[in-house]
Structures are given as structure tokens and as C-alpha cells.
Amino acid sequence: MERALLQAGALIESTVSLHRQRAEEPMPVARTDGMPTVEVLRSLIAPARHTVCAMLTATGEFTDAAVRLLSELPAEVTVRVLCTAEVADLSLGPLTGAPSGRCVARVSRSDLRPIVVVDGASAMVRSEGAAGPAAVVRDPATVRALELFFASAWSRGRRPADHLQLSSRLRTELARNILQRLRDGHTDETAARELNVSLRTYRRYVAEIMRELGATSRFQAGVRAVEFGLLPQ
Incomplete structure (x- = not known):
């Protein structure tokens, strides 16, 4: 499992690095430097038709925008949110009113990175931390790697109810x-x-x-x- 996560992370970094080194060649990876985070997220999330998977690592502009946009999606779109304990406690409120069964959240004990994957076809990943620049990815192999990275982390997440029960005692x-x-x-x-x-x-x-x-x-x-x-x- 850890090997798969390392391979996925290496593929993400190598794709972004290759884009930087060969910027003159058309590649399906676009940097978002200078673009408003909310607009970048909206361009990815709003057209979703089937699934959106999001890793949310810290409270702030990125997470607030993602949660708001996810809560506005139509009921037929399945939403999975994997987040830190801090995000679960402070930022998931707008998603609690989502149609039952459509939005599922889990709390992770592992290291995460801010990622959004839409319909298995496009993704956004912050390559230098939650406050750094991001890349919008449409390369099929890289998007698939991000999906696998998400799935591996998701499988080890806790239900929010379990997290809250633990938190109240400790x-x-x-x-x-x-x-x-x-x-x-x-x-x-x-x-x-x-x-x-x-x-x-x-x-x-x-x-x-x-x-x-x-x-x-x-x-x-x-x-x-x-x-x-x-x-x-």
C-alpha cells in the first residue's frame, strides 16, 4: 500500500516537473499561478457529472471554496471527501445538508495533499502545499494515478462519527x-x-x-x- 502511494506521488511530481522543463511543448498539465483558487476549482467541479473525489488538508480558502462548490453539485454526482481532523471539525458544515448517500466523508490519519479529481478525467493538485501554486491535470495516466492515490488513502480513513466520538473523549x-x-x-x-x-x-x-x-x-x-x-x- 505504501509503495503504491509513493509511486503515485512520484508520478505527480514527475509530471509537474516535466511540464516546467518543457513548457514550450503542449502538455495536458496547466499551472494556475495567479489565477483565483475559487475560479480554478469552479472550472473543474461545476461540470462534474458522475464523481468528485477531494482531499482537503487544512482550513482556509482552498477548502472553503471546495466544500461550497461540492455542496452545490446536483444529487446525481457522487462526492467523496477525505480530510484531516481539523477540516472535519471546522469546515464540512455546508456538506452536511447534501442529499443522503450522495456525499460521503472520511477523516484521515495519514499525510494528505490538496487534490480534487473529477469524473476520472481531470484533476487539480497543489504540488507545494496548501498555500502554494497548483496544477490542473488532464493527462489520463496522471489522473488515474491520483485516483489510485486517493483510493489508497480513503481505504484507511475513519467515518466522521467515529472521529467525533474519539475526539469528544480525548x-x-x-x-x-x-x-x-x-x-x-x-x-x-x-x-x-x-x-x-x-x-x-x-x-x-x-x-x-x-x-x-x-x-x-x-x-x-x-x-x-x-x-x-x-x-x-
Whole structure:
């Protein structure tokens, strides 16, 4: 699975790089430098007839525009949104009123990149992060690679309901403090003393947190806390 993701990412980068190096030749990859993000997204999403798959990595102009345009699509278009915990918590509201069964969202624990794939025929990908320039892609092989990249990440995503259930239990100040110390490798004695709780109470909290995260080790609990957006990178 990881190999497939690496291959898809390499194909994306090589296509954009080739376009830069051979700009004089007509290629089905167009840079969007200087073009308003909303207009670029609208030109891709509005004509959709069958499916739109979107990876949304952070709150902001790109995500807000994408969510708004996706919410305006007709009911016959299937929409799949894979996003970070931050986006799920703060930005998916306009999609909650979409026709039942038409829009499906999942929350990812893995690294994502801002991507939109429309009808398996065209795509938009930001090659230098959410705030950087983007490329509009219509090359069939590259669009297919993006679809595979999306499908691989989608298969590991969580339903928003599962994410929210997890978040409500673990997004307390005490839970975050414990997770921080688990990630940093503090001993139980040191962590309990710093948090002003008994060693027994601290260990009980740790056991509950590990169970919630499905972690088999304390270090893994800290790593998963980052993946779920409970701790910063």
C-alpha cells in the first residue's frame, strides 16, 4: 500500500516537473499561478457529472471554496471527501445538508495533499502545499494515478462519527497533557508528578487513552494522537 502511494506521488511530481522543463511543448498539465483558487476549482467541479473525489488538508480558502462548490453539485454526482481532523471539525458544515448517500466523508490519519479529481478525467493538485501554486491535470495516466492515490488513502480513513466520538473523549486538556508526555517518552512517575495526579490515577488514564486509540504501546499512542490531530506535529 505504501509503495503504491509513493509511486503515485512520484508520478505527480514527475509530471509537474516535466511540464516546467518543457513548457514550450503542449502538455495536458496547466499551472494556475495567479489565477483565483475559487475560479480554478469552479472550472473543474461545476461540470462534474458522475464523481468528485477531494482531499482537503487544512482550513482556509482552498477548502472553503471546495466544500461550497461540492455542496452545490446536483444529487446525481457522487462526492467523496477525505480530510484531516481539523477540516472535519471546522469546515464540512455546508456538506452536511447534501442529499443522503450522495456525499460521503472520511477523516484521515495519514499525510494528505490538496487534490480534487473529477469524473476520472481531470484533476487539480497543489504540488507545494496548501498555500502554494497548483496544477490542473488532464493527462489520463496522471489522473488515474491520483485516483489510485486517493483510493489508497480513503481505504484507511475513519467515518466522521467515529472521529467525533474519539475526539469528544480525548480532546480534554488532561488527555492532551498525557498524550504529550507519552509521545515525549516521559516516565509515569515524572508525568504524574508534573500533572499533579497520583501514579495510579495517571496509569489508569493512560490505559483508557491507549484503549481509545487502539494503541499497543505508549509511544504508538503518542504517534496516533498526532495522526488524529489531537497533538501538533
